Amino acid sequence: MTPTDARNRTSRPARTSTASGPTSPSWLVTALPAAGLVALAALFAAGTFSGAFTAFANFTDPGAFVRWGAPVATVITELAVALTVGALALAAFVLPRGPLADRALGVAGVAAGVWTLAALVQLVLRFSWSWYLPLDAEGFGPALIEYVTTIPVGRTYLGIVIVAALTAAVALLVRGPVGALGTIALPLLALGMQSSTGHAAGAASHDVAISALFLHLGGAALWIGGLAAIAFVGLRHAATADVIRRYSKIALWCFAAVAVSGVVSAWVRIGSLDGLSTDYGVLLVVKAALLLVLGSLGYLHRSTVVARLSAATTTRNAAIGLFWRLAAVEVGVMGAVSGVAVALGSTAPPVPDDEIVDPTPAELVTGHPLPPEPTVLRWFTEFQWDVIVAFACAAAVLVYVRWTLRLRRRGDAWPVGRMISWCLGILVLFWATNGGAAAYGHVLFSAHMVQHMVLAMVVPLFLVLAAPVTLLLRAVPARKDDSRGPREWVLVLVHSAFGRFMANPVVAAVLFAGGMIVFYFTPLFELALTTYAGHLWMIVHFTLVGYLFANALVGVDPGPARPGYPLRLVLLFATMAFHAFFGVTLTSGTALLVPDWFGLMGRPWGPSAIEDQQKGGAVAWGIGELPTLLLAVGVAISWARSDAREAKRNDRKAERDGDAELEAYNEMLAKKASQAAQERDS
Known part of the structure; x- marks a missing residue:
């Protein structure tokens, strides 16, 4: 027990009411692994619907374990990196310095450790799946080494593993908001690396796809991970109201970022409304519907919970309790979104992300068609x-x-x-x-x-x-809780x-x-x-x-x-x-x-x-x-x-003191003139 915890325990009454104990209910913390199970269930349902994880004809089947294990590892990876980002953001921007912020950094370190292991498994299974090479095939090890050292995608996935491991180490070592802010750059770097491996990476919409996907991944990670981190940190009533208000504002911006980037990414990949009738389009509609549900829950947070946090104690406690109930539903829906998103990323979009056929010199160099000759218009x-x-x-x-x-x-x-x-x-x-x-x-x-x-x-x-x-x-307004x-x-x-x-x-x-x-x-x-x-x-x-x-x-x-x-x-x-x-x-x-x-x-x-x-x-x-x-x-x-x-200030000063400075200067000149005259006379 830390000295701060000891002071809190001696300065507060015994736990005779809900106001004295943690307001992150134990059942909500239990609901977080359940959200992971929801994500896996959504993954299997969406993958079965689209056939994204079935064996392909005329190709060597690496095995059902690889085909389904790779997306499962991806779900765990994305949930872990989201929790890492969310916990670091809480420590940097939301929680006051002290035990709560340090606990958030600890959550980030553990989550980054899980992320590292899951990303490593994801790397191996993705390689096996993409190269149609079973795990027990002869020469698997040398081929894997070649994949992560010479193939750009393989190097990217290996880089993500390294960044994840570095994040875990740093998050467990640093303290305070400065350390959290510096550490959060590492998972954001990994998300940027991941965005370069998505659909449309080789198409003419390359830059648009990368920027939209990075905004999408970053917004979703902060949104999902922030809510999960709040539950894991374990708040007390003294801090809960402020944390809910601050997280609500962050979540609103995250929803806007996810919505905007999602629309752009969808348009890049479906090309037209006809693409919505494909398997990819159906999964996209399901994901959009789930995001609308999350947006509605966020609206309830802001209109019902946040609006009552400044009320009387009884009303505020009821609002906080409603927040946790809504949060439990929200993390479940977030799990479903994560599962559908991974299945969507493994499903072929209507607009293929193949390399440009018969490219022009400009397309070979820049990846974009050459614009027309510039005019003023x-x-x-x-x-x-x-x-x-x-x-x-x-x-x-x-x-x-x-x-x-x-x-x-x-x-x-x-x-x-x-x-x-x-x-x-x-x-x-x-x-x-x-x-x-x-x-x-x-x-x-x-x-x-x-x-x-x-x-x-x-x-x-x-x-x-x-x-x-x-x-x-x-x-x-200035914050007064040392956050x-x-x-x-x-x-x-x-x-x-x-x-x-x-x-x-x-x-x-x-x-x-x-x-x-x-x-x-x-x-x-x-x-x-x-x-x-x-x-x-x-x-x-x-x-x-x-x-x-x-x-x-x-x-x-x-x-x-x-x-x-x-x-x-x-x-x-x-x-x-x-x-x-x-x-x-x-x-x-x-x-x-x-x-x-x-x-x-x-x-x-x-x-x-x-x-x-x-x-x-x-x-x-x-x-x-x-x-x-x-x-x-x-x-x-x-x-x-x-x-x-400066002139006006001097004028006002002269009016107040009768121009004493000028008078003193004139007296000094007169004195010097008198002394000079006396010297001449002598």
Whole structure:
């Protein structure tokens, strides 16, 4: 028993009522393994319906154990990784620091251990099934080693096993919300790796399928795992109400992410409404119906339970009891969804995910058809969707507007111009990542440079002027139970040594300017072109570095120790000169960057690859100057306003003390003049 548990036991009355003991009922914890059985039952029913796990004619049958064991291992793997993610998220964002958060980390460690073993079994059985090689076949071991060392899918599954084992070790070692937040990156990395192995991985919709599947897996894992982790942690009434409120908000966002990504993934795989009549389509409809049931249960949570948590003790306890009853039903439905989802993933979709037949050079290089020759109109009508970024953009606008309305409802003012600036910045971000800049940025270096300049210089300027951190600190209430929500995490980051270092104007300027050299003249550029993860990192990096630089110059949010205005202008013009140098280097260069990409595009329109790269240098030089000029104007205006405010402060001070400072200065001058006169007379 820990000292904290001892204090709790001595400071609270004996368990004479339900208010003194754990509010995670033992029958709910028992219901969690039952949910696993429901998942297996749904898996067998769905698999039998679609025939996904039956032996194929003209192929060696690896055996019923392999055919059914692989999906069973997959169900266990997905439930274990969901519990891992959910427990880590609770420790990082929901539970107060102390025994509850440490218990959640312990749950995550154990779940990750189960995940590791299940993922290892899944790897072996999937290999046996996909290669039609029975487990006792001669040469099975060497073939398995070849699979995990030379075949991309095999390497991916082995990587997931390694990440799972690392997650288990780290989760059991770390403590506190910082440790939980750092650890949660590991299972998210594994989910990203898993999303690259799903349906449509080799089709023209590759990037859309990967981004949608990752959003789907991440949202489902956090949703399912968060609820299961709450039951396993074992809450007490003192913490239950706050935890339910916070989890309810997280679950709502997870439902939105799962719904949106599910619709996109379904459309990619069925192609048209006729595809709903296939086995895959029927299972898809069943899964959608189960998700609607989960959404209805979530609505009951928010409308019935959460609404009563601030009421009298009796009503609050009844609401908490209703939450646990609904949660028991919910985990059962979640188990059924997991089973159907695994069977769905093993069923052939109406739109096959085979490699593109007779691909064009552009399809061979990028995996996408070559877009038509760009025109002014097509820059705004062509799209290349990124589901994750599009969802993040929609969420960013919704959250900012809600926070603004929250301030106004309580009588606080928030400038309309800042809200407009935020919405414009997010709209430009959406266009740069999903519109014409994204569609042509994949095949034209000049278009890619447009995308870079917009992400690094235009979008951050709008976002900085919107003062999002200030809005968050004013609109989001502070937590008082030693847990960390968005407000607390932002304050920790702003005041940390790392945050101060990254926000330092000189550091931000070096990252902003020097980052271009590191990105374009190292393998990072090729990685951003050839992998979705690298592409997503590029978007986040350019936007974040641009935001830090703009915030150091004209921002109003708390954070960096901003230098004087003269030094800000020096940093700005030095950056402008570096941009010009970078642009001239590209404009006059004759060596093609990533020649295996841009040089093999096979475009029947537009300039040659090297001429287009030189055009991109002109873009970096020319387009970058306008935002820089706007920043310079902003610094100058801020400087003038600062001087005006200082003058007003001096005037008010002079009115209060009769201009004592000026009088003292005049007396000092008169005294010195008198002394000088006396010296001359002597």
